[in-house]
Amino acid sequence: MESKRSMIKNIIRLRGNNREKIEDEIVIEAPVTIYLNGNELVTLLCTPEKIDRLALGFLRSEGILTTIDDLASMRTHEEKGLVEIDLKGESVSLEKFYGKRTITSGCGKGTVFFNVIDSLRSKPLTGKMEVDSGKIQNMMNEMQQRAELFKLTGGVHSAALADNEKIILFCEDIGRHNAVDKIIGECLIGGISTAAKCFILSGRISSEILLKAAKLKIELIVSRAAPTSLSIDLAQKLNITLVGFVRGQRMNIYTHHWRVKISNGN
Amino acid sequence: MESKRSMIKNIIRLRGNNREKIEDEIVIEAPVTIYLNGNELVTLLCTPEKIDRLALGFLRSEGILTTIDDLASMRTHEEKGLVEIDLKGESVSLEKFYGKRTITSGCGKGTVFFNVIDSLRSKPLTGKMEVDSGKIQNMMNEMQQRAELFKLTGGVHSAALADNEKIILFCEDIGRHNAVDKIIGECLIGGISTAAKCFILSGRISSEILLKAAKLKIELIVSRAAPTSLSIDLAQKLNITLVGFVRGQRMNIYTHHWRVKISNGN
Numbered sequence: 192m193e194s195k196r197s198m199i200k201n202i203i204r205l206r207g208n209n210r211e212k213i214e215d216e217i218v219i220e221a222p223v224t225i226y227l228n229g230n231e232l233v234t235l236l237c238t239p240e241k242i243d244r245l246a247l248g249f250l251r252s253e254g255i256l257t258t259i260d261d262l263a264s265m266r267t268h269e270e271k272g273l274v275e276i277d278l279k280g281e282s283v284s285l286e287k288f289y290g291k292r293t294i295t296s297g298c299g300k301g302t303v304f305f306n307v308i309d310s311l312r313s314k315p316l317t318g319k320m321e322v323d324s325g326k327i328q329n330m331m332n333e334m335q336q337r338a339e340l341f342k343l344t345g346g347v348h349s350a351a352l353a354d355n356e357k358i359i360l361f362c363e364d365i366g367r368h369n370a371v372d373k374i375i376g377e378c379l380i381g382g383i384s385t386a387a388k389c390f391i392l393s394g395r396i397s398s399e400i401l402l403k404a405a406k407l408k409i410e411l412i413v414s415r416a417a418p419t420s421l422s423i424d425l426a427q428k429l430n431i432t433l434v435g436f437v438r439g440q441r442m443n444i445y446t447h448h449w450r451v452k453i454s455n456g457n
Numbered sequence: 458m459e460s461k462r463s464m465i466k467n468i469i470r471l472r473g474n475n476r477e478k479i480e481d482e483i484v485i486e487a488p489v490t491i492y493l494n495g496n497e498l499v500t501l502l503c504t505p506e507k508i509d510r511l512a513l514g515f516l517r518s519e520g521i522l523t524t525i526d527d528l529a530s531m532r533t534h535e536e537k538g539l540v541e542i543d544l545k546g547e548s549v550s551l552e553k554f555y556g557k558r559t560i561t562s563g564c565g566k567g568t569v570f571f572n573v574i575d576s577l578r579s580k581p582l583t584g585k586m587e588v589d590s591g592k593i594q595n596m597m598n599e600m601q602q603r604a605e606l607f608k609l610t611g612g613v614h615s616a617a618l619a620d621n622e623k624i625i626l627f628c629e630d631i632g633r634h635n636a637v638d639k640i641i642g643e644c645l646i647g648g649i650s651t652a653a654k655c656f657i658l659s660g661r662i663s664s665e666i667l668l669k670a671a672k673l674k675i676e677l678i679v680s681r682a683a684p685t686s687l688s689i690d691l692a693q694k695l696n697i698t699l700v701g702f703v704r705g706q707r708m709n710i711y712t713h714h715w716r717v718k719i720s721n722g723n
Contacts, residue, residue, distance in 0.1 A: 417612030
């Protein structure tokens with residue numbers, strides 16, 4: 192199967208001393224450039240599907256756009272890897288965006304650091320969402336089942352938005368941040384509230400992902416992988432529940448464990 | 458064990474319906490700010506060890522510094538997370554750095570895209586390094602053995618520099634790019650040539666990692682994980698051998714397979 196998500200390449204597979212030529216499915220990485228009000232803003236390297244969602248989610252994560260009402264128009268050219276977005280008058284704070292960039296890193300980490308400081312000053316979430324531990328396990332299993340591109344290529348991350356019962360949105364991308372941004376973009380387009388929702392992620396939880404979730408008032412972040420010390424500290428302060436290493440019957444709860452109810456049987 | 462690489466946190470571990478309070482080892486994420494010739498350049502989020510190596514490697518990867526001779530002085534303040542670097546006169550091309558930033562992404566991906574274009578115009582490597590497939594397996598095993606922080610916390614990536622016999626340098630960091638940049642910084646400080654060397658990595662091979670290696674004339678990139686389509690295309694054009702999914706007796710060779718010699722027995 193060839194698609195815009197994966198492609199076949201001829202490779203050589205070694206198994207011990209046995210060498211064979213095979214066809215293998217490779218995840219596609221492609222550039223997508225976002226134009227904002229006629230100006231080139233940024234180029235992202237990503238899995239080139241749902242690029243309109245990616246662009247909107249990226250703008251939301253960067254604080255350039257807050258609601259879908261900020262959007263005047265959007266044109267997507269999938270084959271060229273272009274998304275042109277026009278925002279309504281006053282809503283563009285590009286100076287802030289460019290200003291941040293000039294002192295930040297090749298991986299936007301400087302930006303995030305300043306956001307960390309902002310977030311330490313911001314108010315903790317007040318949501319009282321509760322999720323059954325068995326549901327968390329089931330949703331993690333479901334996400335892994337749905338990770339078709341990962342099963343095919345082994346080279347992508349998954350992200351899902353869920354309530355306390357089921358997965359609502361699901362995305363895969365070569366980048367951890369892109370996968371989350373696509374979910375955010377889908378929420379903007381579909382008018383899906385992120386209140387009383389959780390993120391389910393395949394990748395590790397860094398401070399950057401924690402802050403992305405906090406901006407959306409996501410109360411619970413669940414991952415198959417590890418959190419960092421900084422993400423735990425931020426989650427503690429912002430009243431976000433952090434759950435990691437969800438594997439089979441096991442999980443680690445790092446902060447605000449009252450949101451996770453232990454299943455009785457199931 | 459508390460160190461600047463990991464710390465103990467009190468967490469709750471669920472196993473089925475069993476809930477217990479335990480102490481768990483968490484990988485530390487901390488900001489490190491690089492000052493260049495007295496100006497704040499960038500803040501990276503990283504595992505806060507070898508931060509002088511990280512800073513030098515970052516500058517090398519960004520093309521701000523080429524050799525250790527460009528360095529006038531360096532002061533490292535580990536506890537504050539600061540590295541102050543002064544370069545000799547003409548060698549700083551900050552305009553290029555800032556210029557790139559203003560049109561690129563929260564994850565530096567735009568920058569990389571332009572580098573991709575540059576690299577497609579650059580000349581293929583001419584090195585004729587060859588490595589035995591059994592040595593590749595052994596070195597991957599050795600790297601996993603040495604990944605102490607990963608074994609402790611489950612939250613970091615590994616990177617190593619090797620010749621065709623053995624691992625020469627090894628680093629761990631919460632970021633894939635940081636781990637590689639620390640290796641690059643160590644090479645600069647130690648006067649270690651990267652010619653006829655390979656990278657051994659725990660994480661997936663994106664175009665960004667490929668281009669980082671190409672700048673150093675690294676002939677072979679070996680990973681436990683998957684490559685992307687763009688990294689394979691670039692490796693093909695730049696005469697770099699790409700090997701992925703090195704697990705046990707198995708590996709996939711994506712490009713220029715003549716550099717990998719099949720072991721006879723062993």
